[in-house]
């Protein structure tokens with residue numbers, strides 16, 4: 001089964017004679033690290049054994065969310081969302097990121113209690129997640145028929161487009177003077 005087709009990135013034709021940092025791997029981690037370094041004025045070359053976003057970074061679900069993740073990572077996630085919100089402007093490209101909000105439906109009272117815990121956790125970070133009744137939830141999704149007790153809506157959650165994000169960031173590296181080398 002063939003995988004998704006990430007947006008293409010044009011390789012740089014020549015190797016730089018000197019760089020400050022070599023980044024190995026052109027997934028979301030490598031391209032993001034390379035961009036942040038190039039943005040700070042370092043000379044960066046990124047090497048990818050296949051092609052940018054050719055592996056897991058184009059195959060995920062694209063969520064950029066805080067809810068239902070490890071609460072110990074909350075500070076990191078809050079800062080990550082801040083970066084995602086400004087990223088298209090910084091790279092001059094399109095990652096597909098939209099802070100569209102995510103609704104988490106709860107099928108049982110126990111699941112709804114869990115959503116209530118998450119609402120409290122998010123409020124500790126001034127994130128105004130809303131607990132919705134069953135009717136409030138279904139009213140937001142006309143035509144949807146689900147046997148649910150309620151839901152949690154977090155307006156701070158969103159998603160990016162996995163086949164676009166790392167390639168767009170790689171092009172941002174090139175725009176900052178870095179180079180991308182693929183097989």
Ligand SMILES: Cc1cc2nc3c(=O)[nH]c(=O)nc-3n(C[C@H](O)[C@H](O)[C@H](O)COP(=O)(O)OP(=O)(O)OC[C@H]3O[C@@H](n4cnc5c(N)ncnc54)[C@H](O)[C@@H]3O)c2cc1C
Nearest residue numbers: 025026027028029030047048049055056057060061062063
């Ligand atoms: C089913 C599923 C759903 C997911 N959903 C989400 C989600 O919704 N939101 C989210 O944030 N995360 C999600 N993730 C996790 C996310 O996809 C990964 O954490 C992320 O893509 C890892 O990025 P990476 O750059 O470390 O790895 P990769 O994307 O795998 O990139 C590593 C790159 O390094 C290259 N490479 C390896 N070795 C070498 C070498 N020796 N020389 C040169 N290049 C090399 C590879 O070719 C590859 O391109 C999901 C994961 C799975 C499995």
